[in-house]
Amino acid sequence: MSTSTLDAVRPATTVNTAAAPRFDMYAWIHKALRAFMSDTLVRIGRLDVSDPADRDAGLAQLNELLDFCCDHIRHENDFIHTAIEARRPAGASRVAGEHVDHLDSIDALRSEAAGLAAAPAASAPALALRLYRHLALFVAENFEHMHVEETQHNAMLWEQYSDAELVALHDRLVASIPPAGQLLVARWMLPMLPPVDRALLVGDMKAGMPPEALLGVLTMVRPHLDAAGWRKLALAAGVAPGA
Numbered sequence: 001m002s003t004s005t006l007d008a009v010r011p012a013t014t015v016n017t018a019a020a021p022r023f024d025m026y027a028w029i030h031k032a033l034r035a036f037m038s039d040t041l042v043r044i045g046r047l048d049v050s051d052p053a054d055r056d057a058g059l060a061q062l063n064e065l066l067d068f069c070c071d072h073i074r075h076e077n078d079f080i081h082t083a084i085e086a087r088r089p090a091g092a093s094r095v096a097g098e099h100v101d102h103l104d105s106i107d108a109l110r111s112e113a114a115g116l117a118a119a120p121a122a123s124a125p126a127l128a129l130r131l132y133r134h135l136a137l138f139v140a141e142n143f144e145h146m147h148v149e150e151t152q153h154n155a156m157l158w159e160q161y162s163d164a165e166l167v168a169l170h171d172r173l174v175a176s177i178p179p180a181g182q183l184l185v186a187r188w189m190l191p192m193l194p195p196v197d198r199a200l201l202v203g204d205m206k207a208g209m210p211p212e213a214l215l216g217v218l219t220m221v222r223p224h225l226d227a228a229g230w231r232k233l234a235l236a237a238g239v240a241p242g243a
């Protein structure tokens, strides 16, 4: 993706419960994260440890998820928490503390995954089940954590900042993500949004990237959409659905 396209990976302004529409920088990326976590958990649950190709592919997805989680924590700490605490000292301390715990959990999960990859056949099923259960606890903790961010952190952001300031902050965050990271975000974000939000996102992408790059993104996400979803996305992107 081009640098200008980095700006495209931006959540829509959503409607909060106070009735005033505000810019919600958590909404779209957390949908992507919830989907990536859920898909990976299910995949680890059905891992065939007797098949090295299946085992290694599943563990590779897990490591990709854990890398994604580390990047996400860094983005939130560096950009969002810094902004919150600039105007509300210690306002992000609870969530920041949870991030420290999450990084410890990520290290433990990586270690269990490495142990499973090297395990003899006799112990592999038990290690896989242990990894699945620990990943489930990590996902559960993260689901609660993201809810706190989307409610309490958004409340502080909305109180302390204008939407224009929040959009600028989010643009700086997104611009810090390298192209490979942007593609991974698109993989897990675009299919997980309602069609109206997909259309907004793909419209911004189209404005900021060469047509062949946009086609590459669409080709990547197409297998993750149903037929109706693909038709709507193709229409929004201005490409032929049968292409």
Ligand SMILES: [Fe+2]
Pocket (backbone or CB within 6 Å): 073, 076, 095, 099, 145, 146, 149
């Ligand atoms: Fe977080």
